Amino acid sequence: MLVAENITKRFSGVVALENVCLELHPGKVNALLGENGAGKSTLMKILSGVYPDYEGRILFRGEEVRFKNTREAQASGIAIIHQELNLVPFLSVAENIFLGSELLTPFGLLDKRRMREKTRQLLQRLALDVDPDAKVASLKVGQQQLVEIAKALLHQAEVIIMDEPTSAIGDKEVKALFDIIANLKREGRIIVYISHKLDELFAIADRYIVLRDGRFIEAGEMKGIGHDELIRKMVGRKLDARLRQRGGSRTGAQVRGAPEVRREIPTEEGTIYRRRPTELLPELLTVRDLCLYSGSRTLKDISFALHKGEVLGIFGLMGAGRTELLESIFGLHGGAVSGAVSLGGKAVSLASPGDAVKAGIALVPEDRKKDGVVPGLSVRQNICITTLPDLATMGVLSDGKEQALAGKYIGSLQIKTSSQKQLVKNLSGGNQQKIVLAKWLATNPSVLMLDEPTRGIDIHAKTEIYRLIMQLADEGMGIIVVSSEMPELLAVADRVLVMCEGSVTAAFGIEEATEDNLLKAALPNV
């Protein structure tokens, strides 16, 4: 049993946790819930030795422990799988898993054969099909996350903390992970599971623990508690009734000529409504026979069309080529791509992102930290980065124009920042994502491609992003959404393409798209 008593943690004067008490029982999966900034990660970092100075005490197996570093925590059986990955990119999968606890031969040399073998077994348990000798850098984010999980499994930890373990992995891997969690539970281990995906928590958690604004709110059994009740405890306010009203008021005069139906998009904070044309508007983006040749991962003869005002969802398991498809259209794979893309009848060059931007295509990438924002630049500078030439007079940047542009999007997207000059690295994930959206909206794109747009951001920001997608589509923008979360895709998309192993295997109108259909088309034919 792991008990935390009256934990308080301050960061240079700001209280992150206040008098938090916690009891974790063996053989249970404990769901830790709370909005971003509630203190979940901080608490887990204290339990796993990342932050050695805090007030209060931690009892593990009846004795008080105070870990000076993660190594000590690991040695006594507490492992954490961080949301941000801690892998060495240029070491192999096996080398990463055994980093710090290498197996040696009797002569004291590295026993690579045994490590490779052990790694293969671990990967098999996780249903991850990668070579133990593959460099971690060559894996996709989702695969890297599974490697991180494998690392924790290796250490036979008694307490395993998982911080958003499924934020980047596909359904197949999630299922394998849940099987493993069930096994670990049977072995009597303590699992702490942090996730924004409530469905997952209902599927595997035994108990819930809710934090809000750095305080402990409530703990209890998952059995018997409802979806809405749990959310209410997390956000501490009534479901967003305002939203409902606004949706309701949007019936009335037709804006676009085509007959419209109302779409309802349920979110955890209420329902968003959208007026959707029953007939498709003209084609906007046309992709013909797109192929990508790059080592083992390729795209094969992909053709599809995106219509004006349409939200096109793309579903697929990990490695199906969804991200690569968006990247190819955006010009990130240059010479390795063949095929034709046209926008509004005009051919689009696939040579560089600059060409794509000029043509009116925007991409909000999957990995916000790596590809989305420049953390050391300010909010204003990040928002203005895509349109600088327009913000200059005779080559001289105009402070006024920059300020106006940044102000406009901080207002319309409700970006929470203390000032325009705040550095982006100090903002929460949801607000960083809004900044990436803002810099693209500033270019006035006709096609907006979103790769996992709500990954790792809190419920409130998620709702806002859904609402934005709907609004933009209503204004006639063509939107492509790639997502691993099926409910999300089914909620926002008008049509769903399914990809498998680099090809498009099916396309469904939203009426025929069911979870069953999508999954069937996404699974490779054996």
Place this chain on the structure above:
Amino acid sequence: MAFAINTTYRQRLSKLQPLIALFVLCAILGFLSDKFFTVTNVWNVMRQVSVNICISTGMTLVVLTAGIDLSVGSILAFCGAVTAGLLKNGIEMSSSNLFIGFTILGASLAGLIAGSVLGWFNGWAITRWKVPPFVATLAMLTIARGLTMLWTKGFPITGLGSRFDFLGTGWFLGIPLPVWISGIVVIAAIFITNKTALGRYIYAIGGNESAARLSGINIRRIKIIVYTIAGALAAAGGLIVTARLDAAQPNAGSGYELDSIAAVVIGGTSLSGGRGTILGTVLGAVIIGVLNNGLVLLNVSPFWQQVVKGFVILVAVIVDKINAKEE
């Protein structure tokens, strides 16, 4: 709220650190040596520092993109030699009985163009072939030095005439000409970094190259421009050095890349890119110049001077790390 004010105050203070260090240094040297604060000496230091300021301004731009340029010293020597050679001997083609003479302006421009071309080559190798900047410019360090030796045949080119030497030794409106040159360079660079898209892109590339690329910025073009500017500014330094000594020495500028990197680092620019200012670099260059000058005035052995300089660089980086942590 009090907390927020406190942080900005501290951040401002950390930006002022190089300036405070400079004042303290000057106060100590002024106290120890009565020659330090004489007008002659002050202008002397400024004149010496202006070469490093030229070079380091280019170096700052390069370092802001998370790059490095080790070839500035060699480029400086080559361009000085090209200018001196053209000015003195012109180009003589005995086969066609052709002789091309050069004016001071023509020869100087030729030197600047030569520097730009070598800098462009650095950028091209780095962006086209993905050669790490350290290696590409290390290669150029050798290449440009070899070219200098070939051009001068290993002997200094001297006797360039007082009108050319004016560039290094002259005065204009009571200020030495090298100070004018470096001042203009600095103002132009501050303008570029703060007020143009190019400057913003330089910071963005150093801060997160991948995000910059995905924002549609042409990374290759920006980097090539930056290395070309660095080459041109090294060449400008070469003109000043050559004019001051009235000679293009084949081994001029060796080791200048280290003083230049030191100035950039002392000025608070992060070697991992994306963070730093031109003004910081100017202060860094002045600190090194004052230190050199002061230690000479105090009759400290040149060997000790090197030791002291090394420690100053180390302390500057450590202080910077501590600042970064507090942020």
